[in-house]
Amino acid sequence: MLTLTSPQVVQETALRWKKDGKKIAFVPTMGALHDGHLKLVEAAKALGNKVIVSIFVNPLQFGPTEDLKKYPRPIESDSAKLEKLEIDVLFHPSEKEFYPEHFSTRVNVSKLTDALCGNFRPGHFEGVATVCLKLFQITQADFAIFGEKDFQQLRVLQQLASDLNLPLAVVPHPILRDADGLALSSRNAYLSSEQREKALKLSAAGRAAMKRYFEYPRSTVKDVLSTAAAVLEVPGIRIEYLELASENNLTPATHDTLISDISFPRLFMAAWVGETRLIDNQPLDRRSDAMDAPENIA
Numbered sequence: 484m485l486t487l488t489s490p491q492v493v494q495e496t497a498l499r500w501k502k503d504g505k506k507i508a509f510v511p512t513m514g515a516l517h518d519g520h521l522k523l524v525e526a527a528k529a530l531g532n533k534v535i536v537s538i539f540v541n542p543l544q545f546g547p548t549e550d551l552k553k554y555p556r557p558i559e560s561d562s563a564k565l566e567k568l569e570i571d572v573l574f575h576p577s578e579k580e581f582y583p584e585h586f587s588t589r590v591n592v593s594k595l596t597d598a599l600c601g602n603f604r605p606g607h608f609e610g611v612a613t614v615c616l617k618l619f620q621i622t623q624a625d626f627a628i629f630g631e632k633d634f635q636q637l638r639v640l641q642q643l644a645s646d647l648n649l650p651l652a653v654v655p656h657p658i659l660r661d662a663d664g665l666a667l668s669s670r671n672a673y674l675s676s677e678q679r680e681k682a683l684k685l686s687a688a689g690r691a692a693m694k695r696y697f698e699y700p701r702s703t704v705k706d707v708l709s710t711a712a713a714v715l716e717v718p719g720i721r722i723e724y725l726e727l728a729s730e731n732n733l734t735p736a737t738h739d740t741l742i743s744d745i746s747f748p749r750l751f752m753a754a755w756v757g758e759t760r761l762i763d764n765q766p767l768d769r770r771s772d773a774m775d776a777p778e779n780i781a
């Protein structure tokens with residue numbers, strides 16, 4: 484595994500590979516790697532002949548009051564994990580190398596960013612779209628793998644790739660969960676053991692919503708949301724949003740809509756446990772059986 488910090492050197496390397504007919508699979512991350520990230524890397528290895536993983540805590544996607552400074556950066560252990568997986572390049576630029584002085588471009592994907600996290604994190608998806616478009620250019624990726632953990636992010640990048648005719652496939656990967664249901668996240672490291680117990684309510688809310696819909700296929704959005712909200716009603720949890728939307732447009736459905744009338748219905752939530760903001764989501768159609776599939780449990 485080569486560790487490179489220069490965007491230009493990574494791009495030159497990638498262009499050489501392309502000339503040799505290689506397919507490049509790319510996994511962008513902010514580091515503090517857990518098994519969820521590593522599953523994405525394994526998926527990348529299956530898709531491409533060459534694999535690039537980036538570790539870059541992107542300042543553009545953090546709001547002024549968010550956790551940019553305290554975000555974990557255990558680069559040595561991250562690097563050892565990637566070395567073990569035998570990837571080709573770890574791209575780990577400094578902030579200055581990545582965003583030189585006078586960097587002025589911003590990428591804005593509209594509509595899909597209007598709801599859910601977009602409502603509460605102004606500028607976040609602009610930061611995500613900007614960093615990803617730049618990373619796609621640098622890595623010359625044929626495949627970019629994104630976790631469904633950040634479902635809105637995944638959809639925004641699919642839209643970006645389609646709108647701008649990017650020659651790459653944005654490939655989704657299911658959420659990896661701990662055996663108790665908690666979606667793996669670098670931010671789980673902020674949780675005390677007591678808070679971690681509370682955090683389990685997010686995945687429990689998703690399971691309860693799914694069960695409600697499966698048992699009562701004529702459930703409305705209101706029925707399912709109140710089932711999920713009841714699970715989250717615990718001291719120490721503050722719900723930021725809890726919505727049901729189609730995966731296609733991410734527009735929250737009105738409460739009297741029948742779930743069965745929504746194509747690809749998915750429950751989306753963000754909640755604060757102490758100072759930690761957690762997100763989770765749960766598909767409500769039959770594919771959600773995959774939630775309990777052994778390969779999606781760490």
Ligand code: AMP
Binds near residue numbers: 511631632658660667
């Ligand atoms: P991050 O380092 O948090 O920016 O995440 C990098 C990539 O890993 C994103 O595509 C995330 O959606 C994905 N990811 C993070 N946690 C998980 C998880 N528990 N399961 C699947 N993918 C994940």
